[in-house]
Amino acid sequence: MSENIKPVTIKDVAKELGIHHVTVSRALRNTGSLKAETRELIKKTANELGYKPNRLARNFRNKKSDVLAVVVPDLRPYFFSKYISDFIEVAQKEGYSVMIFQSSEKADLEKEIIDSLIGYRVMGVVASVAKDTVHENHFDVLKQEQIPYVFFDRAPEQTKASQILVNNFQGAYDAVTAMLKSGKKRIAYISTNYEHKIFQDRLLGYKQALKDNGLPYLEELVVKGGFFMKDGFDVTKTLMALKEKPDGILAVRDEIGIGAIKYLKENGIRIPEDVAVIGFDNDPMGVACEPELTTVDQSVPSMVEGTFDLLLRQIKNNSLNFEKKLIEPKIIFRGSV
């Protein structure tokens, strides 16, 4: 059990110099008017004494923290870890710290997290919602509390907050079109059983591309499964058991697409000659497999940039927005088409 050392405060610095602590405060924050030499002396002394501003006190006094919060279902999928990594980098540069919360795809945990966030008086919230947060509206309390927030990727359906998404319709449309152009005629679509708009939009893009190319929409070619590689593997098995097999697969996630590739290869089906595959996310995992996976890239850096634009504007204007940004996706062609 060690004795408790008291951190150095501005009063300690003030006492050391025989001046008032408010003067120290002013000096350290570069506000007010004081003699340049006093300011320098104070800074030097503060430094020597090992003064570290108490942000708890400062934030409390200012009634706001310099913290941004990010809420995601799960940190591990590459799309999220890449997004958060980029987000933190920008945030640190802008002088914010970042708290990360995981909902583990559970709406009720998400709710608790939001309450907690409000308690911390975070300056802004960025969220991608849980599996079941589709018709829920537990984010609305943030609006009541005047805390700016932005959804990225996944948003509740009826939200009245700003959001930033990839043009998922276009991404799917382009992916299907690409396979059609390479001569494919029966494109299957593998989705998750999540009901977020982003997945619906991808389905719509898929349908529209078929339609615009005079192809029928066939229920049997549209299947749903889980979120991971194994799920893609299983669901592809179902697809390839069809009497009339697909010759192309669009998967809503790269991991699912890789699962598809694994099934196809294990069963001697050539890619892309027999079946082409395209995924979503530009996960580096897609480069590990063979053939490398063609993918719809969501341009995470632009997405983060857009998020900050939406968020900081609200913070700086002290007002909440309801704005929607669309990022145009880009297909990265590799070996699977």
Add this chain to the structure above:
Amino acid sequence: MSENIKPVTIKDVAKELGIHHVTVSRALRNTGSLKAETRELIKKTANELGYKPNRLARNFRNKKSDVLAVVVPDLRPYFFSKYISDFIEVAQKEGYSVMIFQSSEKADLEKEIIDSLIGYRVMGVVASVAKDTVHENHFDVLKQEQIPYVFFDRAPEQTKASQILVNNFQGAYDAVTAMLKSGKKRIAYISTNYEHKIFQDRLLGYKQALKDNGLPYLEELVVKGGFFMKDGFDVTKTLMALKEKPDGILAVRDEIGIGAIKYLKENGIRIPEDVAVIGFDNDPMGVACEPELTTVDQSVPSMVEGTFDLLLRQIKNNSLNFEKKLIEPKIIFRGSV
């Protein structure tokens, strides 16, 4: 510009009920002695009024936050994102919030981060250090400030803090032994140019395994490169240009190992018949490639559990420890050996 709404405080709740705010505080925290019915009434009222405890005030008053900080070089590598994901999950369960910081492998940024952390009066810090933080000691201020901290995976060399690592020596030793057992005779070793002990230990394990099997240590088979897939690819090219080529490769990261596999396959070299490959980290990417990559698993869940053990003990005893924990690694055999 919207008007500013004042958050509900305990005083508001108190006024509503015509009682003292301290009573409200006690009721809400389940401390002190008060009539059960008063307590319930207060809680109900607080809820109705939409009271959210101001953690800024509470933490300030208590001179400590309920925040744990994690500092990593980069969030994206699977090992880190998995670790942090697990860490946050446990932290949330224990009632802590988590701030994440990225050093981007830069020691000076790390230094700034630490100062910032101290300002937040975080309860504890968990860190894996930057590329250049080998002989540096900028984490020592945490000790001065009496903030418990634990290193995981990468630690500064002369640190006087608790740390948790995989037994890297053993992991490498076992990996080499496994290849030798499968009949390999010339095992190469691909590392990064980072100088952390974990990489040195892996090299020692590699050397010892050779020695124990009567094999010579050959400088030409030990190469260094970058951190990523591309680097593994490039360095393998060098290795395979040797007059006497290796028939086994131990890579210090799965991504590097996958780069090796990609080079080998592109050049018609069979895996594992001609060359076996083993990586470190149990990155799911290793399942995407073909053959699937055999890997040394670091058991992230045990590592997180161990971290919390080391950290919470210090927090609860209000004392700093200097303890070292080793997790035993486990080889996960897949197709590349």
Add this chain to the structure above:
DNA sequence: GTGAAAGCGCTAACAT
């Protein structure tokens, strides 16, 4: 250019 006073929302310690 500097000092003094006041208060943010909360809780520990001491009343009653």
Add this chain to the structure above:
DNA sequence: ATGTTAGCGCTTTCAC
């Protein structure tokens, strides 16, 4: 079982 007092470290406002 409840109330009163005081103060955490900082910054805004007003005074000199």
